[in-house]
Amino acid sequence: MAGTQTTDTQKPNTLKHRAVLALGSNLGESEDTLERAVADLVAGGVQLVRASGLYRTAPVGGPAGQPDFVNAVIEVTTDLGAYELLRLCNAVEAAHHRERLVRWGPRTLDIDVIDYDGVISEDPVLTLPHPRAQERAFVLVPWAQMDPQARLTVTHRAKPSGERPDEVPEPLSREVVNVAELSRTLLGADEDAISYMREMQVPDQP
Numbered sequence: 066m067a068g069t070q071t072t073d074t075q076k077p078n079t080l081k082h083r084a085v086l087a088l089g090s091n092l093g094e095s096e097d098t099l100e101r102a103v104a105d106l107v108a109g110g111v112q113l114v115r116a117s118g119l120y121r122t123a124p125v126g127g128p129a130g131q132p133d134f135v136n137a138v139i140e141v142t143t144d145l146g147a148y149e150l151l152r153l154c155n156a157v158e159a160a161h162h163r164e165r166l167v168r169w170g171p172r173t174l175d176i177d178v179i180d181y182d183g184v185i186s187e188d189p190v191l192t193l194p195h196p197r198a199q200e201r202a203f204v205l206v207p208w209a210q211m212d213p214q215a216r217l218t219v220t221h222r223a224k225p226s227g228e229r230p231d232e233v234p235e236p237l238s239r240e241v242v243n244v245a246e247l248s249r250t251l252l253g254a255d256e257d258a259i260s261y262m263r264e265m266q267v268p269d270q271p
């Protein structure tokens with residue numbers, strides 16, 4: 066029936082994929098970079114559903130003495146597949162002069178895929194949910210602020226062998242938890258890890 070046909074741009078939201086992305090920056094004009102990165106992601110094929118505020122966070126890992134980060138989390142819908150979305154995130158990082166010099170070192174922009182339709186994958190190219198999100202207050206606190214009902218599949222893993230810094234050990238078991246509860250537990254352990262800065266100015270959508 067001609068009247069019921071939809072084009073891609075008219076596709077109802079329910080048929081789209083839903084993803085959570087975490088953004089971080091600790092070099093350059095970090096607040097501007099994060100806001101421009103959201104606009105670039107929207108131009109690249111995601112629709113913004115909601116965004117956390119901007120948070121100032123103490124660096125986790127990496128070289129001593131690097132500057133504090135600005136972090137935020139966004140929820141998007143998209144027609145992009147998970148790997149296409151990762152490629153878009155990498156392209157937006159590159160457009161903001163992201164260089165991979167030191168692991169967990171200072172960077173103009175980092176965009177991680179935290180969740181994609183609740184998919185679970187151990188592929189090292191795209192591990193889902195992001196394997197370190199569950200231990201990172203700089204991801205969980207903004208995520209919980211943005212979506213107090215958010216849930217995350219937490220993976221309990223074997224002990225790391227210590228052979229490789231980017232090692233993601235074998236999964237032992239999984240459980241679904243409330244992100245707000247998990248973030249409260251993490252914050253209780255380190256209250257100075259993260260502080261709210263201000264709302265993010267999100268771009269108009271086409």
Ligand SMILES: Nc1ncnc2c1ncn2[C@@H]1O[C@H](COP(=O)(O)OP(=O)(O)OP(=O)(O)O)[C@@H](O)[C@H]1O
Binds near residue numbers: 168177179189191194
């Ligand atoms: N969920 C994911 N989101 C983003 N990158 C991922 C994900 N899972 C695996 N990767 C892979 O991780 C690799 C390293 O990514 P990146 O350089 O952004 O790491 P990082 O930001 O320094 O550290 P971390 O991965 O701990 O956030 C990339 O090549 C990417 O393919």
Ligand SMILES: Nc1nc2c(c(=O)[nH]1)N=C(CO)CN2
Binds near residue numbers: 089122124134136
């Ligand atoms: N506070 C903070 N620390 C980090 C961050 C980040 O975004 N914020 N990203 C890292 C690697 O992705 C490593 N450490």
